[in-house]
Amino acid sequence: MTDKLAIFKGKEIRRTLHNNVWWFVIVDVVAALTDSVNPAGYIKDMRRRDKELAKGWGQIATPLAIETSGGKQKLNCANTEGIFRIIQSIPSPKAEPFKRWLAKVGYERVQEIEDPELATKRTRELYQAKGYSEAWIEKRMRGIAVRAELTEEWKNREVGESREYAILTAEISKAAFGVTPSEYKQLKGLDRENLRDHMGDLELIFSMLGEAATTEITKAHDAQGFDENRDAAHKGGKVAGDARQQLEETSGRKVVSNDNFLEQTEKQKRLGRE
Structure with a gap:
């Protein structure tokens, strides 16, 4: 596994490459989106509020070895899909842009299923934006x-x-x-x-x-x-x-x-x- 940092809104999000997939430290993401002084406690409250999240927590959160000031420690991490699910349960105003973006992406995906040519058009536009x-x-x-x-x-x-x-x-x-x-x-x-x-x-x-x-x-x-x-x-x-x-x-x-x-x-x- 390779440990690296991602920067979000000026906050460091620790992540690790596990089975060729990026996994993000859940407590770091919650801290960045809520400014909570006790993100671990916030996560407990969030799971108490969202019963469905609590039910699927074992599939979302995976303990992985992460570099900390005290050496490598096992911390709960989630892949991109899991992080998106957690964001949906955060009532903080900072999470709202992500929720709106997820809703937009979901809507576009439904459109592409109904009209596959839209997916081709968007892919082409993405390559154009990248300068190809x-x-x-x-x-x-x-x-x-x-x-x-x-x-x-x-x-x-x-x-x-x-x-x-x-x-x-x-x-x-x-x-x-x-x-x-x-x-x-x-x-x-x-x-x-x-x-x-x-x-x-x-x-x-x-x-x-x-x-x-x-x-x-x-x-x-x-x-x-x-x-x-x-x-x-x-x-x-x-x-x-x-x-x-x-x-x-x-x-x-x-x-x-x-x-x-x-x-x-x-x-x-x-x-x-x-």
Whole structure:
């Protein structure tokens, strides 16, 4: 686990990375949102008031080792979902902006379920706000659609979610680029950021090719279960890998690099303003 601090409204919120997910010290969050001189007591009162919160407290709060002035100690922590649930039970005016934001996010999610095109539009707007070019966004959005089609195939072919999806994705990446996604992130100096949001044009294109080829091979061979789909993933990734190597040999330039596309874009913009 890696201990770090998050800053909120000038207050330090201790957090720790546990099972690759950020967990936040509950007493710190409550202290930041209530200014209570006794946040631990505030939490007890809050649980007494909110019976449903008290019922689910065992699923929300997890004791994790956190660095304190007296050394490492076990403190109750919650992941992002748990923290949001706790915020809902805080009557403090400081919590109201978060509650309004959560209501807005929930409303937007309902809208997106009713009209999936809204989700695509909002994703595009988010990338635009981050400074990505329209050409890059088009490739990224197409890649999202290709990925969705592949995971839908896996879902319908007796492949378990999460861990098995990650293994199959790593199989494609290893065959396409010679590195797994985690190795690729290390190469680019990324931590928890989305790898594909930091890929350049060719990296996105070969990612799409590997996943699109895997989808086609999976359908053509009617792959069922994890083992057959892993074989299809390797073959699909190899299609992209062979194409990548041919391009690299012809152009004399490597596709896989430690370049961070978003950082490069922001640097170019800064140079343009100088």
